[in-house]
Amino acid sequence: MDKLLKSNWFVKIIAFLLALMLYTVLSMETQEQSDRQSLFNSVSKTSETVSGVAITPYFDENKYVLTDLPRSVDVKLTGSSNLMTKALKVDRRMEVYIDLTKMGPGTKKVPVKIRNVPENLKAVPLPREVEVTLHRKQTKQIPILVDIKNKNKLPEGYETGKLSYSPRSVYVTGPEDYIGDIASVRASVDVSNAKDKLESRLPLRAYDSQGNLLDVLIDPKSVNVTVPISKPSKTVPLTLDEKGSLPDGLTLAGITMNPQEVTLTGPSSALDKVSEVSGVNVDLDKIKEDSTIDVDVPLPEGTESVNPKQVQVKVDVENDIKTKTFKDIPIDMRGDTPEQQASFISPPNGTMDVTITGSKKAVDALAASDISAYVDVSNLESGEHTVSIKVSNSKNLQMKKEFTTAKIKIEAIQSSTDSDQQTDQSTSESGDNNGDSGNEGNTTGKPNDNQAFTQSKAEGKTESITEGEN
Structure with a gap:
């Protein structure tokens, strides 16, 4: 073993193996770091x-x-x-x-x-770019228009009253060319199924002449609108009708009615035809002494309700009876128009006698001016007509009329042309310059139509405002 360790070749081999192992380890670490860095960059x-x-x-x-x-x-x-x-x-x-x-x-x-x-x-x-437009800015004051929608969807008999709104105008700001195109600034209120007054705040919109909405700034942006919703009503006088007669020995000292007016509701078309309510009947056959009775008020045709439905009628009677005849009571014409000339055929003078029966005190206090007689010539066409004469007196005493009807002649007054009007004006000016000359310019010597109409009025045919009829 000692010899092996001292061998140069053995040492070299060992060193080589160690170097190889070190290189492999270092290479692996570098690759891992590279992989981690690449992964970090891809995530972050x-x-x-x-x-x-x-x-x-x-x-x-x-x-x-x-x-x-x-x-x-x-x-x-x-x-x-x-x-x-x-x-x-x-x-x-x-x-x-x-x-x-x-x-x-x-x-x-x-x-x-x-x-x-x-x-x-x-x-x-x-x-990276957008296309925009800059316009010169303009402000203009414009009046507001408010439209009422769906009037035909109101409940039956109901109508809208006079519309009110505030403010009446607004300031509109926008592009100069837009402001010039504004035809109206308006709001719409829907009255479908409404039975009571409508109060609402509505948004305002600006429109051009074609009805197109314009993008402008409106100040204020809304309008307060009030629309009254109600059934049309009308207050008219009552006319008392006497039926029958008092028992022998009694005379009518007077009749008073409370109230003397009633309020009707219903469609305007029906109310326009009613000027008074007649048919409040008092049966004198049943009166034996001074009495106060409740009488039903009839409902005129086409109307929906009457208020009050009953009125109190006070009947005063006396035993001291007197009869007096008032001569030549003028018969007024009611309902004539400037386009018509109405004249009496009979009675020829447009007057008649009226005989009043009542208590001595009441009859003595009555004057001719307290008696009113008239005929209604409204809606009569040209020609001759027979119409009823209606008579009333301030004390509601019994009356007997000399005539019950009158014969009336209606003539249409022809409209003058512009040329005729200019000629008449010229003639009038000439007459003014030369003093009043009566019928100057009328070569026939007869009164013209206007003179005849004026004369007819002067003879007692002016409209009477006395209420009550018999």
Whole structure:
């Protein structure tokens, strides 16, 4: 063994083997380190695309309005995952923006920029450019229009009243060319199935003449709207009708009714036809002494309700009876129009006698002016007509009319042409310059139509406002 250890060849072989083993070990460690470094680099450095990052524009907002700007872009990030996490979830300072501070009105492609990105993290916007337009800014005051929708869907019998809203106008700000295209700023209120007053705050929209919505700023953005919803109503007077007669030995001293008016509800088309409610009947055959009775109020055709449904009628009677005849009571014409000329055929003078029966005290206190007689000529066409004469007195005493009907002639008054009007005006001016000349210019010597109509009015045919009929 000693000889072997002292042999040069043996020592060389041993040294070679040791060197070989050392090389192998070192080579393996280097490869492992290389593999680990490669794996570390592949794990720590990566790419990620963040979608929908908002763009912040910078421009002079006092002078310009920006349009066509995309809502957002994508951003591609490259770097270590630690840096990405820091940028997106910790710092959150990364900003995507465009700089238009040196740009004037017009359309231009501008670069998309990114700032506040951590060092060693690469950020690239996708796309790198966007096309935008700057417009000169304009503000204009415009009145508001409010539309009422679905009136035909209101409950039966209900109608809308006068619409009110506030404010009446707004300030609209936007691109100069947009402001010039605005045809209206309006809101719509839907009244479907409404039975009570509607009060709401509605958003406002700006539209062009074609009805297209315009993207502008409206200040204020909404309008307060009030729409009254109700059934139409109308208050009209009551007319008392006397039926039968008092027993022998009694006379009617007077009849009073409380209230003397009622309120009707229903469609406007029906209410327009009602000027008074008649048919409040008092049966005098059943009256033996002073009495107060409740009488039903009839509902006129087409109307829906009447309030109150009953009225109190007070009947006063006396034993001291007196009869008095009032001569030549003028018969008024009601319902005539400037386009018509109405005249009496019979009675020819448009007057008649009225005989009043009642207590001596009441009859003595009655004057001719307390008696009202009239005929209704509304809606009568040209020609001759027989109409009823209605008479009332302030004391509601029993009356006997000389005539129950009158014969009326209706004539249409022809409209003058513009030329005739100018001629009449010229003639009138000439007459004014030469003094009043009566019927000057009427070569026939007969009163013209207007004179005849005026004369008819002067003869007692003016409209009476006395209420109550018999």
